[in-house]
Amino acid sequence: MVLELVSTNKSFGGELRKYKFESNSLSLPTQFNIFLPSSSLSSSSSNPTPAPVLYYLAGLTCNEDTGPWKSGILASAAKHSLAVVFPDTSPRGAGIEGEEEDWDFGTGAGFYLNATSEKYKKNYRMYELITEELPRVLEGEKEINVDNSRVSLTGHSMGGHGSLSIYLKSKAGTYKSCSAFAPITNPTACPWGTKAFAGYLSSPSTEGPSHDATLLLPNVAFSPKILIDYGTSDNFFKQGQLLPEKFKEAARKKGLNGEEEVRVRSQEGYDHSYYFISTFVDEHVEFHAKYLKA
Template identity: 50%
Template structure:
């Protein structure tokens, strides 16, 4: 079998020092998505004796880019202290000018839902393949200081949905998973139903392949606890996020879950910044235990 051709290289856009490490933003052409993409890496300050660092992928939510988490979460302080890299990709293809891609904030541009679309019109929306396959390969080819074999995944809202589903479908690729206010049962909420009906058509069994509540009972390799934080003053809690559905599914499947409801917190990055250190520590324990 022929060796796959190397991916197009990543080009540095910007760099800024923070807590001894560097936020560095890159762009590259994605063969998977058929367009240029951006991603940001926080490289921690590491001792000279440390040759590689593990990776925590962060998947952002609706309307976001690769920059929201990097600019607003404050995660770099704990990441630098613990010696892990943060990798924040964009949330969807951009610049394809597909009709209707920017008609609403919860679908299309900024709303890739971390799936592989099956509808022809949205054929470039293959964020699942981009996150699971292309991006780790690109990182391995361009950044030898990153140990992509030691990786965990986290995210917020739509990105929390992405983190949970990607982890549950690929338990051998990631050491741990966590989420802030994830869309936990998208087949039963308006955001998910809108996205899935457009990207995946009307076949509900296809929808369930990207629903954490449906997937958790099919995954028998979850050995580390799943961590979820949910703000109790989140206006999307009751209609869109449905964490209790996921909790019930985890109990039925005997999957370890720590679901924490945080009084007074909403859906914003104020909430994420308040608890991100706990999530970094959660992942560090898994990334350094083997």
């Protein structure tokens, strides 16, 4: 695999790099950004150490640039010496009829699953990209000094759905922690999710639950470490797209509402925007650092 360095920017003492490669998962080229803290760089440290990794999964209409540009996460990552990986939100340029028609389906809206419908299953394999291919890519590049044994997940909206569902389907120890900003927590029961699953899955009614965090939580086989924030003035929350109350109830029924297990916090007056994310991102990075550096 040839990993092409597209750009490098110094930030908070570390480096934000954009890479491009031919993805086997997507059967297309894809790009990702990675922030590397100064402690992991040979150019900045006499004794560089591999950085723990936090994946940031962005939401609908976003791409690999949205998180590093808007979230404010780089300063916190630098403070805690964490690497942050920012994948794209979908394949690009698959040429599938209809994939460009709606903002909440197709391009920019991959929903972090492996599609099974005939139309989308060749290219829309974001779950495989995140959980298998990108970790291999990072491990195979000597200039990317990260510790793939210490990995956590965070995300926003559709990316919050991705971080939660990937985390809850993983084997114990694969990821140290998970957090989400305004996530789609119960996609089988909301318009965004039902639309996406109807397009991507060959049998939405039987396959959908395996991508639904609220339905996955009762059967999780390890002690989850999850932090969720959502705003009470978020219009998508008000429209029933996010359904955090359903996830919180599932956690309560499983006895997981302790401080060290599952926290679902409502933030008064905040909306769905990156102003909301940037307000609480420091707390989320600190949450992950506690487990990644334990």
